[in-house]
Amino acid sequence: MFLRAYMRASTTEQDANRAREELEAFAAERGLTIAAWYIENESGSTLKRPALFRLLADAQPGDVLLVEQVDRLSRLTAADWNKLKAELATRQVRVVALDLPTSWMMATASTDAFTARMFAAINDMMLDMLAAVARKDYDDRRRRQAEGQLKAKVEGRYKGRPEDASRNAGIAQMLAAGISWSSIQAATGCSRATVAKISKRASEAA
Incomplete structure (x- = not known):
C-alpha cells in the first residue's frame, strides 16, 4: 500500500502546496510515508485534471489517495462525481481526507474484514455528502458572483477582469x-x- 498525496488549487495565484505540512504530519503520526505527490492548479469542478488522473494511473490496488479536504478532490456535478468514484473503485484506490475522520482508518490495513467493510460503507456515504456540499458551495459562489457582476453592470461599475x-x-x-x-x-x-x-x-x- 502506498499513500499518494493529491493537492489542488483552482488558480495559479493560489498555492497548491499549502497543505503539504498537514498531510506529512498526518502520515507521520501513523508511521506512514507519502510515496508520491501530485500537485496541480485546476478547478475542482472539472474532471480534466492531469495530475489526478496521473495519480490514478500510477496507483495499485489498495493504495490511498490522501487529500487535505474532500473539496480538493471534488467540486464536481453528481454525474462527474459518480464517474470519478467508479474510476476509484475500478482501481481499488481508497480516499482519505483530513476533514473526514471516518476515512482515517482507511490509511491503515485492517485485519478485521467486517470492521473494514463497515467503515468503507460509512466512508463512501460521508464522501458523497461532502462532495455534494462542495458542489453546492461552488454553485452558490458562482451565483453570487454573477449577481454581483450584473448589479455592477447595471450601475456602470463593472469593468471585467483586466487583461494580462x-x-x-x-x-x-x-x-x-x-x-x-x-x-x-x-x-x-x-x-x-x-x-x-x-x-x-x-x-x-x-
Whole structure:
C-alpha cells in the first residue's frame, strides 16, 4: 500500500502546496510515508485534471489517495462525481481526507474484514455528502458572483477582469513562432479559449 498525496488549487495565484505540512504530519503520526505527490492548479469542478488522473494511473490496488479536504478532490456535478468514484473503485484506490475522520482508518490495513467493510460503507456515504456540499458551495459562489457582476453592470461599475498584457504578448510571440496551443497552455497556464482569442486577434491584425 502506498499513500499518494493529491493537492489542488483552482488558480495559479493560489498555492497548491499549502497543505503539504498537514498531510506529512498526518502520515507521520501513523508511521506512514507519502510515496508520491501530485500537485496541480485546476478547478475542482472539472474532471480534466492531469495530475489526478496521473495519480490514478500510477496507483495499485489498495493504495490511498490522501487529500487535505474532500473539496480538493471534488467540486464536481453528481454525474462527474459518480464517474470519478467508479474510476476509484475500478482501481481499488481508497480516499482519505483530513476533514473526514471516518476515512482515517482507511490509511491503515485492517485485519478485521467486517470492521473494514463497515467503515468503507460509512466512508463512501460521508464522501458523497461532502462532495455534494462542495458542489453546492461552488454553485452558490458562482451565483453570487454573477449577481454581483450584473448589479455592477447595471450601475456602470463593472469593468471585467483586466487583461494580462505581458502574458498575452508572450502568447502571441509563441503563436508566431509556431509553438503548439497545448505547449502554450502548459507553459503559461492559460485556457485554450485565451489562446484562441489571441490567435484570432493576431490573424485579424495581419
